[in-house]
Amino acid sequence: MGFEAAQPKLDMVLRRLEQSDALEALQDFITELRDAFGVNHLVYHWVNGNGDQYGCGTYDPAWVQRYLDQGYLRIDPVVLGCFQRFHPVDWKQLDWSSKAARAFQKEAIAYGVGNQGYSIPIRGPNGQFALFTVSHSCDDEAWAEFCVSSRRDLILVAHFFNQKALEFEPGRLPEQGHALSPREVDAMTLLAVGYSRAQAAKALEISEHTLRVYIESARFKLGALNTTHAVARALSRGLIVV
Template sequence: MSRKLDDALERLASAASFDALEGAVTSLRDTFEVEHVVYHAVRSTGERWGAVTYDPGWVQTYIDENFQAIDPVVLNCFRRFTPADWKTLDWSPRAARTLLAEGIAHGIGNQGLSLPIRGPNGQFAVFTLNDRARDDEWAAFAREAFDDLLLVAHYVNERALALDGTQNAPHQMLSPRETDALTLLAAGRSRAQAAEHLRISENTLRVYIESARFKLGALNTVHAVANAMSRGLICV
């Protein structure tokens, strides 16, 4: 996974157009070995844009039926900052059950994990992985891939912002490694766990954290994480 993930991140970083970004998002499907990967963004202007691997017929149905207005995934991610496993959401309303049934019929799978992303100037996005799997298989996958998903979601959104021309100056302040370090800490990982995930020493991690703290004008690590989240520099 490490090598495949590195290749995927390189492709994301080199995407020079929205078509290239969509191709990079599609390649993540193979990286994580799932059926679908989706990036859906709402720009500060209200315009929507997405890079999806869903069947085009399902995408058109979703748009025509205005399912986003009643989609438990979108509503949950808009209201919260934490990732949403679809199994934990409220699908009891009739409209939500209809949405889910039609989606499964179009091949989106019975499992989903969605990460809300908030960027600068009111930008909002959702990064989702879908698959057909047993509950225990999906739970194991989510635990193993969670840290990688946090980082990938950030990189996809960051590249989309850059291509959209809405990436503002504060977004340029943190280096990729500083961003990675704060993202993992914000997700509740210890310094040892974050260093292990990034394949660096804890001393090197400390350098990145202190550099980020200085750039953000933060008093401590917790303050740095909070500042980074409020500025849309990291997503959790």
């Protein structure tokens, strides 16, 4: 049963990727994959709710350092755009209208990042979020053609690459041990949609004090400093949805 086996070359690379057992090997793989795809850059970039980042790819290290130093994560239209989307996205579809975004793009290109790009958002439990990006310098037409023809391969590669990266990062999924109780989820959810404590308590038909206990309990479990922080963490980790 099933379809025929995947095409040999991709298949081979994926198989080797799956069998690799060291984080360092990923850097080699990503270089190899870049050459296989015939593009300038291939980058895997991983973020979690605590602001931890891990990246590996073929960008100029000076650019990576610059990116981290300047906190470009928070203004990068690729990250911001992909964070709101489900499917892979061509950089041209993103919002580059702000001044900061254009300055960022100009600087990126000066550091050797391609003028074209295609990024695949990948999500895991607890708000894990990663980007798998391919970037190149060419005209729009050639790029569009590349995106269409390589999309499926890129999706698969992104998927397996992320899976491998997560394997090597055991400390990345620590505190899912204590999830929130149903009532705590209720409380966080109502607060996240703007209810005051009194309103939330009324909506849940419990005393305000009881509600407070849930909030404090959730805050403790989430390691949060206050209610706003707790709600933000619950959202980031996908424990509640608004």
